[in-house]
Amino acid sequence: MPTHPLITWAVDHPWPAAGITAAALAVLGAALWAIVRTARSIAWPPAPVLVAGAGALVCTAYSGDTSWRFAGERLGMVDSTERALMFGAGELALLACAVMARANKAATATESTAGSAGVPGVLVWVITGVQVIPCYATSGIVGGTVRAVIGPVLAGLLWHLAMGLEIRVARPEALSTGLPAVIGRELRERLLSRLGLATRDRTAEQITRDRATARAVHLAAVLELRPGGWLSGYRRRRLAAAVARSGAGTNGEQRHRLLQQLAARRTSGQLATVPLASPWAGTPVPGEAYPRTPLGVTGAQLRAMDPLAVVHLVRAAHPTVEPAGIATLCTEYGVPVSETQVRIALRAGNSLTAATPPALVRPVPDPAPVVPGGVRLLPVTCRPAVPRPAPAVAATHTRTRPVVTAEYVPEEAVPAPGDVPDEDVPQGDCDVPDPDPFIEQARRDFGTDVPGIRPLRARYGIGQKRAQHIRNVLGGTP
Template sequence: MDLPLLTNWALTHPWPASAITAVAVLVLVGTAWLVTTTVRSWTWPPMPVIVASAGALVCTAYTADTSWRFAEHHLGMRNTTERLIMFAAAEVALLACALMARSNKTATATRTAAGTAGVPGVLVWVITGVQVIPAYSESGIVGGTVRAIIGPVMAGLLWHLAMGLEIRVARPDALSTGLPAMIGRELRERLLSYLGLATRDRTAEQITRDRASARAVRLASRTRLRPWGRNRLAAAVARSGAALDPEQRDRLMQELAARRSATELSTIPVASPWQAPAPAEVTVERVPEAPDEVYPALPAPVPAPPNTVPATARLLPFVCRRSIRQPAPVFAAAGAPTRTTVHAQVPLPDEQQVPVPEVPDEEEPEGDRDIPDPDPLIARARAEFGTEVPGVGRLKATYRIGQARAQRIRDALAEGST
């Protein structure tokens, strides 16, 4: 439909034209929103991986040009259709192996290892090596070298970086577990060890000092030195810095002593590892017995005081009175009866006889009054307790008597035991 006719139709039919325009605008806006959302939701790989992939694609296309010419000149593919289908077989296989190698490396990656590419990783380098042949066949030595390096070699290296760089960025300390990587690490370590660079965290000056110390030890261990040898020894000692650094000097002396006495190793007796170790001898030392400790003699027992009360005196009954409670703190013995008071009646001459009034004991039980003298319970208590002098509480509980009578029995037992 021509534009003038479409314009005339829109002018003659405004409502259908407006509806169609609105629907077209909505479709365009929805499509743009959908495309923007989809692009934003993609998880893009790191920028180094994208650049390496782009470079690998360009180098693969450079290799494809060489394969196109090689198929026509050396493989006899004159038909354009046949050549178009067949010439890029190696490039497609290289791309497929690179993608599969990346998948294997991602699947086998761990926290401490970067994973291995497996068989597809090996095939990438095999295909790269085969594609070098067409480059030299088409362009000779000079042109073939350029075609080989820029084409298959760079394509293989960039595909290798594209499939392994992302894992190395995520875990820089991860090591590859592939066979070529292991062989390369082993050869690198051996080369560094041979060059004396295996010890880490050493400056170039320290490496020079260590090498000079080793040279000085080697020259000083010889029995005879010619003038040129003595000059080399002096120069090695000066370079080692042993005169100014005590630690370097001690190390130099230890190494020299070990080298000079190395022949003594053949005469040092050592235990055979094929024999069972002999049991260790246990020596028991007899400890002299300590003499019996001489304890100081115990002091002589204090004799009992003499009985100052005459035998003819009549003893009054014991009176137990309770002390008045004070506002002071009450301890464990609070509330117990006070000290028993003994009232003795001493006979006086006839002219001095004074009658002593008897004080009734209000707290004494009725069973303790009018007790004959001597008390029959004294003999019973002596028979039961022997020389033991029980307490007043025990006597009260055993014979169910009062305080005064129990105290009297206890005093009798105590007097008899002495």
């Protein structure tokens, strides 16, 4: 379209031309502002992901050129339209599988794992392997290798990185759960273990010392089994060199490690005869659930705590239970304690309830700060209040005040600790044979549990001293 008529019209009509120009500039500016705002609002992937995706697209286009030539030369697609529609089937399938694999990886990712690409991730590598064939068929060995590496192989690798790179940037500690990644991690760990590099972050000097220590332990054990022979001298020289190389003579920690390993190897034959407790002879787990856990603490947490602290927690949950009952509850929770330990923990002596003071008959005033020994204060009789008389001269009236008298009252004799009568001993506890026949009876009745003193006295009708003896024999804490 010629511009001369537009210029002529603008010169003849300056104001309409200026208005149209301003409106066009306003529309163009609004369009640019909307485009910039839309681009900023889009949640773009990180820059490494975009770069990896761009590289994958270029390599996919490189592979597409190989497919175009292969379709015309080997597949007989002479028509350009047919070739244009069919040559990019592999590249398009590769792109579709890469996008689906990235979606699967993002959907299955968690805080600790990077997710799995699933079947689309496997198809990416299958398509990549198939597209290597046209590269060699079109360009031979040398050219085919270049086309295969730069085209389908590099495209598959870049698509793989683009799929998982965004998740690795967001959560670097996340581990991939795909089958190749799992196999790779397991093979790496086993290779490091086989090479003796399982312990990380060691210096070359420390690695040398550890290897020399292990060699010295082996040679010392062999010399103990075969001290003679024509190789004994050679082994002794190797042992001396290994000990010197390990630094055990100047490093106390290395020397301790050497001696511990050597002691373990020399006494390894004792493992066959070490006495062990049978795991089948323990206390069976009760059929019903454990009683309610005090103050919301589980049984496992109680067993990890100090027994005295457990006693206080159980006491707080069961304030009316006696010491023997608290000891039984603690044992049910998996913390075996004795009644004596319960009393010590609660600092209650022989009673858990304080004596209730007797009720006062009448109010008694507070005693004086210092009261002589052997003097008892008498109660003060309070009279009803009398209305105050009219003011008078002090000289004409006699003042009165209440008089408090005291008299000496001798204290009652308090028996000495040795004068307290002993506990009544049952008749059957006088002549008890040794060993006590009730010990075997208690083992049959209570099994592997250690009963308390109160249950023993109640069951067998025996005294305190005899029940304590039976309990100590059964394994209780004295």
